[in-house]
Amino acid sequence: MNKIIKNVAIILVCGFSLYLHAQSPSTIVQGGFCTGKSGAPVPGLLVSLVHSKLGRSTPSYTNQYGYFRMVNIPIHKIPYYLEVYWGKRLILRSKISVQGPLNLPMKCL
Numbered sequence: 001m002n003k004i005i006k007n008v009a010i011i012l013v014c015g016f017s018l019y020l021h022a023q024s025p026s027t028i029v030q031g032g033f034c035t036g037k038s039g040a041p042v043p044g045l046l047v048s049l050v051h052s053k054l055g056r057s058t059p060s061y062t063n064q065y066g067y068f069r070m071v072n073i074p075i076h077k078i079p080y081y082l083e084v085y086w087g088k089r090l091i092l093r094s095k096i097s098v099q100g101p102l103n104l105p106m107k108c109l
Contacts, residue, residue: 041065
């Protein structure tokens, strides 16, 4: 019984949090990744945004051209961290500010 109540509480808190974010202005964050030596695109990287108050975004994967696109990212004064994973390995963590549509330049890893 205790476990059920805890799970319901988590669902209610998460649902309320998502409702609040749906009410705030949101934007698009996009960019791309290439290899450092040849400049070739890197497909299949997992990209997400992490925020100290809002949590982790829905992840996006880089396409065959090395580009990713995330939509409905809440605009916020506090910066996000852009995290990029190759499989389970974190290969990049970079602080970014999301104040409107953000088109990040191609970054070679």
